[in-house]
Amino acid sequence: MRTSLFRTVVLVTFLWANAGAACSQTRREIVREKIDSAVTARYFDIKYDTGYIARPAEPWMVKVRGNLSGFGIDVDRRVEGAEGRSRLRTGHKVTMSVGVNYRGIAAGLAFNPASWSGKNKDFELNLNAYANRYGVDVVYLNSKTLSGHASFEGEVIPFPQGAAGLKMLNVNAYYAFNGHRFSYPAAFSQSYIQRRSAGSWLVGLSYMGGRVKTMADEAAGLSNMRVYLGSFGVGVGYGYNWVVNKKLLLHLSALPTLVLVNRNNVEVDGVRRDMETEFPDAIFTERMSFVYSYSKKCFVGGSCVVTLSVLGDDRVDINYAKWRARLFWGIRLYKTKKR
Numbered sequence: 001m002r003t004s005l006f007r008t009v010v011l012v013t014f015l016w017a018n019a020g021a022a023c024s025q026t027r028r029e030i031v032r033e034k035i036d037s038a039v040t041a042r043y044f045d046i047k048y049d050t051g052y053i054a055r056p057a058e059p060w061m062v063k064v065r066g067n068l069s070g071f072g073i074d075v076d077r078r079v080e081g082a083e084g085r086s087r088l089r090t091g092h093k094v095t096m097s098v099g100v101n102y103r104g105i106a107a108g109l110a111f112n113p114a115s116w117s118g119k120n121k122d123f124e125l126n127l128n129a130y131a132n133r134y135g136v137d138v139v140y141l142n143s144k145t146l147s148g149h150a151s152f153e154g155e156v157i158p159f160p161q162g163a164a165g166l167k168m169l170n171v172n173a174y175y176a177f178n179g180h181r182f183s184y185p186a187a188f189s190q191s192y193i194q195r196r197s198a199g200s201w202l203v204g205l206s207y208m209g210g211r212v213k214t215m216a217d218e219a220a221g222l223s224n225m226r227v228y229l230g231s232f233g234v235g236v237g238y239g240y241n242w243v244v245n246k247k248l249l250l251h252l253s254a255l256p257t258l259v260l261v262n263r264n265n266v267e268v269d270g271v272r273r274d275m276e277t278e279f280p281d282a283i284f285t286e287r288m289s290f291v292y293s294y295s296k297k298c299f300v301g302g303s304c305v306v307t308l309s310v311l312g313d314d315r316v317d318i319n320y321a322k323w324r325a326r327l328f329w330g331i332r333l334y335k336t337k338k339r
Contacts (some may be wrong), residue, residue: 012077048132052181054193056333058297061190062099069124069324070092071141071166073212075227076317084152088159088212090166091145104191126324130188133179137285139322146212149244159214168210168229170307170322172285174255176200176239187241187251187289190304190330194249199240206233206283208309208320224270229318230263231311233283241335242309249291251303254338256284259311266316274314284308286337297332 070093075086099108122145127138176182178200186194212227239253244266259281265274289303306323 002256009147029062032246041281048180048183052196052198053132053183053186053196054195054330058193058334059103060333061331062332062333063100063101063108063190063328064100065165065326067093067095067324069095069322071320071322073166073227073318073320076312078315079250082153084150086114086148086150086159088148088164088166088235089195090141090143090146091161093124095124101189101191104228106189106191118255125320128188130184130191131179132176132183132192134152134173134175135184136171136173139168139324141166141170141210141322142170143167152210164212164214166210166212167320168208170210171207172204172255172307173206174202174204174237174239174258176202177316181237182241184239184251186289187291190299190301194241194243197241197243199238202237202253202255203302204235204237204257204285206235206255206285206307207231208283208307209263211271224268226267227318228263228267229320230261230262231281231283231309232257232261233257233259233281235282237285239287247293249288249289253287254284255286256282262311264316264318273316275311275316275318278313281311282309284310289317298330300327300329302327 055132071091072087075087077084093112095110097108097110099106121338122141122143123139124142125140127136129136143166145161146159146164146166147296150157150158150159174184174185178198179195181198182200183192183194183198186192211229212225215223228303235255235257237253237255239251239255242252243252244250258279260279262275265272267273284307286306286308289301291299291301293299302325304323304325306321309318309320311318
């Protein structure tokens with residue numbers, strides 16, 4: 001009797017444990033299916049002209065990218081008839097990255113081979129979000145590889161690497177009026193496909209804020225100098241996607257913005273000079289790319305984003321250039337039917 005009762009208790013306990021596990025597994029599957037259904041519904045939420053733009057049939061995409069970026073700043077000063085110039089450049093930063101995209105939701109991992117050898121330990125963070133109607137580029141750079149030279153009344157003073165530090169935040173955003181036929185993601189993230197050539201007028205904004213600082217070095221003839229950059233502008237531009245054929249897409253866009261708010265200033269040996277906004281101070285953002293689909297699922301391409309400035313007044317001109325070039329290879333996986 002006791003043996004029978006013991007077996008019954010063990011059996012009930014076993015069934016209860018497995019039932020709980022089964023219920024837990026079912027709940028996980030239900031949650032996963034709901035999330036997948038929501039993502040799929042969002043992915044195929046058609047708010048565009050399907051004769052011009054389409055979603056890839058494959059839900060998964062894997063991309064391998066090689067990136068090359070750099071920054072340069074030129075400062076021209078005119079003080080009581082004397083002219084001084086500074087030309088500084090960061091070391092070129094090379095990174096590799098691998099990204100996975102599932103129905104428009106992407107995640108990636110980047111690494112810098114040069115940092116392993118100690119040649120370039122600059123930190124750069126790039127956040128890019130492109131949609132058909134709107135998008136944004138956010139770049140933060142912390143560099144200690146600035147180098148170049150300065151000149152004043154014919155005397156040239158070298159800036160060795162490490163003598164100046166740079167911190168910079170650059171933000172560029174756009175809104176495309178013809179987003180139902182023109183697709184930025186088709187050219188830059190490949191989460192859409194441009195079927196026919198189309199262009200769009202763009203409205204956008206730009207912000208650039210940062211600081212370049214050098215420490216005084218009597219032996220090298222360097223002054224204690226700080227250049228602060230803080231500019232905000234809005235403007236109008238144009239972008240175009242040219243579908244050369246079924247395999248090749250070319251993109252070119254330009255978005256100039258006029259500076260409305262300017263907080264630029266230069267400080268040399270404790271003496272500060274503020275810069276007033278003068279028309280036409282401007283920030284220019286140019287984007288270009290190509291995508292070549294050499295098979296139904298595989299593609300290669302390249303892109304470049306450049307931000308340039310024209311800032312200054314009667315005594316100081318500050319011009320900078322931030323750029324990033326990219327080569328990529330991608331493959332789309334597991335073709336599924338639209339839900």
